Amino acid sequence: MKWAILGAGNIAKDFARYFKTERAELYAVASRSLDKATAFAEKHRIPVAYGSYEEMLADESIDAVYIATPHSHHYEHIKLCLGAGKHVFSEKVMVTSRKQLDEVTQLATEKNLYLAEAMTIFHVPLYPQLKQWITNQDLGKLKYIHVPYASVRHADSPMYFYKPELAGGALFDIGTYALTFALTFLTSPPTNILTFGDIHEAGVDETSVILLKNKEKELATVTLSFATELPQIAVVAYEKGYFEIAGYTRAKQAVFTDPNGNKTTIDADDSEHAFTHEINNFTNMVLDKADNPTLEKTRQVITIMDTLREEWGLVYPFD
Amino acid sequence: MKWAILGAGNIAKDFARYFKTERAELYAVASRSLDKATAFAEKHRIPVAYGSYEEMLADESIDAVYIATPHSHHYEHIKLCLGAGKHVFSEKVMVTSRKQLDEVTQLATEKNLYLAEAMTIFHVPLYPQLKQWITNQDLGKLKYIHVPYASVRHADSPMYFYKPELAGGALFDIGTYALTFALTFLTSPPTNILTFGDIHEAGVDETSVILLKNKEKELATVTLSFATELPQIAVVAYEKGYFEIAGYTRAKQAVFTDPNGNKTTIDADDSEHAFTHEINNFTNMVLDKADNPTLEKTRQVITIMDTLREEWGLVYPFD
Numbered sequence: 001m002k003w004a005i006l007g008a009g010n011i012a013k014d015f016a017r018y019f020k021t022e023r024a025e026l027y028a029v030a031s032r033s034l035d036k037a038t039a040f041a042e043k044h045r046i047p048v049a050y051g052s053y054e055e056m057l058a059d060e061s062i063d064a065v066y067i068a069t070p071h072s073h074h075y076e077h078i079k080l081c082l083g084a085g086k087h088v089f090s091e092k093v094m095v096t097s098r099k100q101l102d103e104v105t106q107l108a109t110e111k112n113l114y115l116a117e118a119m120t121i122f123h124v125p126l127y128p129q130l131k132q133w134i135t136n137q138d139l140g141k142l143k144y145i146h147v148p149y150a151s152v153r154h155a156d157s158p159m160y161f162y163k164p165e166l167a168g169g170a171l172f173d174i175g176t177y178a179l180t181f182a183l184t185f186l187t188s189p190p191t192n193i194l195t196f197g198d199i200h201e202a203g204v205d206e207t208s209v210i211l212l213k214n215k216e217k218e219l220a221t222v223t224l225s226f227a228t229e230l231p232q233i234a235v236v237a238y239e240k241g242y243f244e245i246a247g248y249t250r251a252k253q254a255v256f257t258d259p260n261g262n263k264t265t266i267d268a269d270d271s272e273h274a275f276t277h278e279i280n281n282f283t284n285m286v287l288d289k290a291d292n293p294t295l296e297k298t299r300q301v302i303t304i305m306d307t308l309r310e311e312w313g314l315v316y317p318f319d
Numbered sequence: 320m321k322w323a324i325l326g327a328g329n330i331a332k333d334f335a336r337y338f339k340t341e342r343a344e345l346y347a348v349a350s351r352s353l354d355k356a357t358a359f360a361e362k363h364r365i366p367v368a369y370g371s372y373e374e375m376l377a378d379e380s381i382d383a384v385y386i387a388t389p390h391s392h393h394y395e396h397i398k399l400c401l402g403a404g405k406h407v408f409s410e411k412v413m414v415t416s417r418k419q420l421d422e423v424t425q426l427a428t429e430k431n432l433y434l435a436e437a438m439t440i441f442h443v444p445l446y447p448q449l450k451q452w453i454t455n456q457d458l459g460k461l462k463y464i465h466v467p468y469a470s471v472r473h474a475d476s477p478m479y480f481y482k483p484e485l486a487g488g489a490l491f492d493i494g495t496y497a498l499t500f501a502l503t504f505l506t507s508p509p510t511n512i513l514t515f516g517d518i519h520e521a522g523v524d525e526t527s528v529i530l531l532k533n534k535e536k537e538l539a540t541v542t543l544s545f546a547t548e549l550p551q552i553a554v555v556a557y558e559k560g561y562f563e564i565a566g567y568t569r570a571k572q573a574v575f576t577d578p579n580g581n582k583t584t585i586d587a588d589d590s591e592h593a594f595t596h597e598i599n600n601f602t603n604m605v606l607d608k609a610d611n612p613t614l615e616k617t618r619q620v621i622t623i624m625d626t627l628r629e630e631w632g633l634v635y636p637f638d
Contacts, residue, residue, distance in 0.1 A: 194513035
């Protein structure tokens with residue numbers, strides 16, 4: 001199986017660096033600039049470089065494409081890749097609305113191609129291990145999840161953070177992790193959402209709090225901010241104890257506290273980088289023609305995002 | 320100045336144990352049972368014991384009364400004490416509605432008496448020290464506060480926790496601390512409140528999440544539960560760093576993290592128990608005829624509680 005990278009920016013470098021799988025080969029990279037693609041290919045020992053996405057997608061030996069362009073461009077690039085008959089592994093956020101997701105999902109189904117989001121939380125080994133542990137221990141009902149994600153980003157940054165035309169804002173940048181985390185543990189997707197969102201004058205969401213509730217009456221608070229820092233520790237609380245997961249976006253361990261205050265550390269085997277797990281999992285799914293369960297989680301996250309944006313009055317130029 | 324205790328239950332023991340002030344004397348205790356009052360007085364070396372509240376309140380040598388009865392009885396007992404011309408220091412929650420608070424506040428004003436709530440957060444030295452530190456450091460705008468308070472209480476407990484007739488429920492029991500904490504840092508009281516509250520079949524609130532927002536766009540999440548445990552760490556996040564305050568209901572220190580991740584511990588002088596500070600502060604306020612700033616915070620908290628209870632549909636038998 002042959003992989004290609006579409007886009008040669010920062011996140012593409014990580015993909016190339018952590019690409020280690022016995023069942024696939026990192027074969028090509030494409031950028032709008034041939035010089036950039038060539039330099040990237042040389043640095044990361046990738047056999048082929050293309051100066052145009054369309055040219056690369058015409059290469060019939062490529063099976064799967066990793067999309068590493070800005071959020072605002074994923075939708076068009078996913079369509080381009082699926083149209084060319086390639087499986088697609090897209091950086092998060094995969095698309096910027098439920099409508100877009102339904103469209104690309106349908107296209108993938110029609111073409112019998114795999115489409116999935118490169119979301120670390122779907123792929124690091126901790127979460128399946130933790131869910132098994134929870135089942136084994138019988139912790140009672142899930143009562144509450146708290147997921148903060150804050151990171152000071154400056155409005156004058158040259159990056160996409162405060163640029164609406166590049167789908168900036170805390171929700172798409174960091175909120176996608178926090179919401180995915182919440183949905184990893186909630187028994188069913190939220191049926192009620194309450195939120196306050198503070199929109200920066202640049203036209204993107206800067207600070208927000210989100211309250212989720214599902215039919216099981218499980219509650220979750222998600223806090224996002226570009227204007228402050230917060231300890232990046234998620235809490236998942238059951239009737240019979242709670243977990244604290246530091247650095248939950250790619251965590252290797254969780255600390256469980258029982259009702260008597262006794263602590264247990266749950267360690268996941270994580271000898272590889274999160275990206276290596278992602279690439280392996282997508283490769284195996286394609287080669288084994290396995291189920292594609294993460295797409296449903298992506299759908300749940302984007303559905304919540306639609307609701308939040310409507311509540312906040314957050315409209316992007318490309319909407 | 321002479322103090323008396325009205326009620327001889329668990330919290331009254333703590334009051335007596337930590338009563339250490341040079342400007343006042345713990346002079347009397349009253350219980351509905353004379354035997355109980357006498358035993359309490361002997362154990363805590365209190366000169367006088369009364370078998371009736373009315374009898375004690377007729378003792379003209381008593382200046383101030385500490386009310387240590389269940390939440391559901393504070394309102395009547397406050398009126399009784401003020402009516403007898405005594406200053407009143409009431410256990411939290413002081414009353415169970417804004418209407419009750421307005422009534423007893425007006426009575427205290429008419430009688431020229433002091434009335435205040437025994438809320439640790441008003442009195443431990445950490446908070447004024449922290450607010451001074453924040454001003455000195457210029458931390459920018461307050462962006463977000465997170466205040467969890469959860470503690471597993473069983474529905475079959477003989478205590479008041481799940482008894483609506485005794486004003487049980489998480490909001491009145493532990494929520495009062497969490498809301499007071501939030502209001503200690505918010506620049507102005509919340510103008511918008513969003514909440515989900517889960518009412519137990521016993522008729523009290525068991526788990527809830529509360530979102531607060533004020534006109535400065537400062538956001539807060541408050542989480543309360545009798546059905547799970549949570550780490551009791553409050554977070555207060557400014558543009559230029561955040562505080563973590565463990566055991567915030569009577570904390571002695573806060574840990575500040577700056578935007579580079581550097582940590583500073585702010586230690587408060589706390590050689591005394593929280594109760595000793597409370598008793599000293601109330602005594603000094605009365606003897607020095609000082610301002611009574613905490614009553615306004617109590618009013619803000621009870622106003623929020625009214626809103627929450629209405630939103631949750633939580634009605635008590637005594638409403």
